[in-house]
Amino acid sequence: MSTNRTFTMIKPDAVANGHIGSIINDITHAGFKIIALKYTKLSAEKAGEFYAIHKARPFYHDLVSFMSSGPIVAAILEKENAIEEFRKLIGATNPAEAAEGTIRQKYAKSIDANAIHGSDSDENAQIEGDFFFTADERF
Ligand code: GDP
Numbered sequence: 076m077s078t079n080r081t082f083t084m085i086k087p088d089a090v091a092n093g094h095i096g097s098i099i100n101d102i103t104h105a106g107f108k109i110i111a112l113k114y115t116k117l118s119a120e121k122a123g124e125f126y127a128i129h130k131a132r133p134f135y136h137d138l139v140s141f142m143s144s145g146p147i148v149a150a151i152l153e154k155e156n157a158i159e160e161f162r163k164l165i166g167a168t169n170p171a172e173a174a175e176g177t178i179r180q181k182y183a184k185s186i187d188a189n190a191i192h193g194s195d196s197d198e199n200a201q202i203e204g205d206f207f208f209t210a211d212e213r214f
Contacts, residue, residue, distance in 0.1 A: 080110065081157040081194045082203040083165075087145035088188035095148055098191065101178055105164050107152040111208040119143040125206060134187065141187055149207040151200075158200060161193045 122142040129135050166177025173180035183190035194200035
């Protein structure tokens with residue numbers, strides 16, 4: 076069953092480049108309601124845990140090192156058909172292939188530093204949201 080929720084992170088590159096405000100503006104302008112929001116930093120250990128599903132991929136170590144290189148913004152978002160709608164809003168994993176007007180096309184520079192994360196399923200949105208937020212941090 077769809078929960079109409081997704082999980083996102085504004086990644087270290089977008090935070091460092093001063094895009095937090097613009098990205099949150101794009102997200103709320105697209106009709107997503109913020110359920111939970113946190114400015115934080117992942118340790119290498121926590122980043123490794125979050126991306127454990129990619130452990131076998133050749134870029135896993137680069138990904139973990141990048142995601143723990145600086146602060147991030149984590150959020151749970153709500154909208155009808157949230158997973159698909161949010162993936163549309165952020166664009167393709169490789170910003171060079173991301174559609175015009177998408178967050179990755181506007182704010183990302185490369186496939187590794189690609190500005191933003193969006194969950195790929197309801198199940199993962201639940202797991203990822205639980206990774207960052209307790210029940211009483213959601214409104
Ligand atoms: P997403 O769901 O669009 O984020 O893409 P994936 O689940 O396939 O990959 C997770 C994350 O790993 C991406 O958002 C990128 O930050 C990173 N990533 C994917 N492919 C590569 C790659 O070829 N090299 C590096 N360094 N990072 C990658």
